[in-house]
Amino acid sequence: MGVKERRAREKEQLRHRILSAARELFVAEGYESVSMRKIADMIDYSPTTIYLYYKDKADLLDSVCKETLLNLLNTLDRLRKDKSDPVETLRMSGRAYVEFGLKYPQDYKLTFVVRPQFQKGLGLEEGSVGEKVFNYLRTMVSECIRQKKFRQVDVETTGQVLWSAVHGVTLLLIDFPDFPWTEKDKLIDTVIHTMIEGLKP
Amino acid sequence: MGVKERRAREKEQLRHRILSAARELFVAEGYESVSMRKIADMIDYSPTTIYLYYKDKADLLDSVCKETLLNLLNTLDRLRKDKSDPVETLRMSGRAYVEFGLKYPQDYKLTFVVRPQFQKGLGLEEGSVGEKVFNYLRTMVSECIRQKKFRQVDVETTGQVLWSAVHGVTLLLIDFPDFPWTEKDKLIDTVIHTMIEGLKP
DNA sequence: AATTTAACTTAACATCGTTAAGTATATCGA
DNA sequence: TCGATATACTTAACGATGTTAAGTTAAATT
Numbered sequence: 001m002g003v004k005e006r007r008a009r010e011k012e013q014l015r016h017r018i019l020s021a022a023r024e025l026f027v028a029e030g031y032e033s034v035s036m037r038k039i040a041d042m043i044d045y046s047p048t049t050i051y052l053y054y055k056d057k058a059d060l061l062d063s064v065c066k067e068t069l070l071n072l073l074n075t076l077d078r079l080r081k082d083k084s085d086p087v088e089t090l091r092m093s094g095r096a097y098v099e100f101g102l103k104y105p106q107d108y109k110l111t112f113v114v115r116p117q118f119q120k121g122l123g124l125e126e127g128s129v130g131e132k133v134f135n136y137l138r139t140m141v142s143e144c145i146r147q148k149k150f151r152q153v154d155v156e157t158t159g160q161v162l163w164s165a166v167h168g169v170t171l172l173l174i175d176f177p178d179f180p181w182t183e184k185d186k187l188i189d190t191v192i193h194t195m196i197e198g199l200k201p
Numbered sequence: 202m203g204v205k206e207r208r209a210r211e212k213e214q215l216r217h218r219i220l221s222a223a224r225e226l227f228v229a230e231g232y233e234s235v236s237m238r239k240i241a242d243m244i245d246y247s248p249t250t251i252y253l254y255y256k257d258k259a260d261l262l263d264s265v266c267k268e269t270l271l272n273l274l275n276t277l278d279r280l281r282k283d284k285s286d287p288v289e290t291l292r293m294s295g296r297a298y299v300e301f302g303l304k305y306p307q308d309y310k311l312t313f314v315v316r317p318q319f320q321k322g323l324g325l326e327e328g329s330v331g332e333k334v335f336n337y338l339r340t341m342v343s344e345c346i347r348q349k350k351f352r353q354v355d356v357e358t359t360g361q362v363l364w365s366a367v368h369g370v371t372l373l374l375i376d377f378p379d380f381p382w383t384e385k386d387k388l389i390d391t392v393i394h395t396m397i398e399g400l401k402p
Numbered sequence: 403a404a405t406t407t408a409a410c411t412t413a414a415c416a417t418c419g420t421t422a423a424g425t426a427t428a429t430c431g432a
Numbered sequence: 433t434c435g436a437t438a439t440a441c442t443t444a445a446c447g448a449t450g451t452t453a454a455g456t457t458a459a460a461t462t
Binding site: 032193 | 231233313314317318325355357358359361362364365366367368369370372373376377379380382383387388391392394395396397398399400
Binding site: 035036037047048051056057 | 417418419420421
């Protein structure tokens with residue numbers, strides 16, 4: 001039954017081609033400005049073919065964002081190696097998070113701003129990639145507390161506080177590129193540094 | 202020349218009626234979902250009449266956001282009275298900022314997320330309402346440093362850091378309402394508290 | 403009373419997301 | 433190998449979108 005498998009593989013390939021085209025256009029022109037027809041044109045299929053592979057435009061967005069979260073998770077995971085100084089790891093992870101957002105600003109906004117507007121679900125459900133990203137943050141905070149580098153704070157709340165800070169600075173830098181920010185790296189470092197100082201004993 | 206004045210007043214009234222309808226619909230259904238036809242229907246005019254008062258849909262959004270920034274500025278200004286403890290004033294202002302965003306979540310997103318996507322200008326130019334809001338933050342930080350409540354930090358950077366934190370937590374609470382946040386008030390307070398602790402000598 | 407100006411509307415354009423119906427091509431049972 | 437079935441894709445259409453150009457009507461001015 002090699003035929004069936006080949007067909008399945010071909011279907012999967014087309015599915016992926018559609019997704020790649022969608023991402024490329026979403027990133028280049030923004031979710032709203034991209035039409036199903038543009039995506040279809042890009043891969044030389046009729047617009048309706050897309051609906052055989054994805055439920056609707058929001059479903060495409062969903063899949064694009066899932067990929068983005070996977071990329072973010074991989075980026076962060078690469079930093080987890082060194083366990084010696086959890087505070088330093090946390091600091092580097094915060095930087096990596098913001099830099100990821102600034103490196104792929106459109107992907108970041110699609111995932112953390114646009115998607116929630118169009119899709120009720122969080123993308124942070126149990127078992128989801130989003131949850132794994134937040135779990136990553138939880139374990140880092142726990143380690144900081146366990147090693148008495150932080151005072152005895154609530155892990156859950158602290159994780160959310162840190163997320164707020166990095167999310168905030170990332171979005172501000174993306175959304176207001178012309179604002180007279182102090183030097184970008186200094187701003188990012190200060191955000192993270194101030195938070196960490198505020199958590200020390 | 203009472204006639205001319207009356208006509209001018211009537212024009213101004215209609216302009217305001219259009220803006221009110223736009224805001225009501227934007228807030229209720231989101232910028233993207235609102236059509237010029239819907240706005241026109243609401244005030245019993247033809248869709249094209251709107252274009253006699255506003256350049257286009259983005260111009261309507263612009264005006265709505267300007268109003269929002271004015272409301273935010275007024276809300277904050279009411280807290281500035283008590284100068285005795287600048288740190289406490291800063292804390293209360295931070296709370297007020299986040300609560301403003303949560304009280305009018307759609308207005309907040311329109312101003313700080315949607316608008317930057319559609320309008321190149323920041324709404325934070327010199328002399329703008331947005332700049333006044335940020336100036337408010339600057340003076341509070343300055344006062345904290347002057348009274349040695351904060352260590353010798355850069356006013357500009359510190360203002361931006363604080364804005365990042367409150368902006369971040371506001372947007373996360375709005376965009377991911379189903380996320381298992383720790384109690385909302387506790388989260389907001391902890392964000393602000395952690396920042397302030399991190400700025401103390 | 404004739405003409406200009408102001409306020410507003412009608413009609414149209416190109417484009418959008420999405421669905422229903424249709425068409426070819428390949429696979430399968432006989 | 434032939435006819436039936438299933439798969440993969442397309443064509444055509446619907447109602448809606450932002451926006452513009454060309455009217456229309458009524459008031460103000462001369």
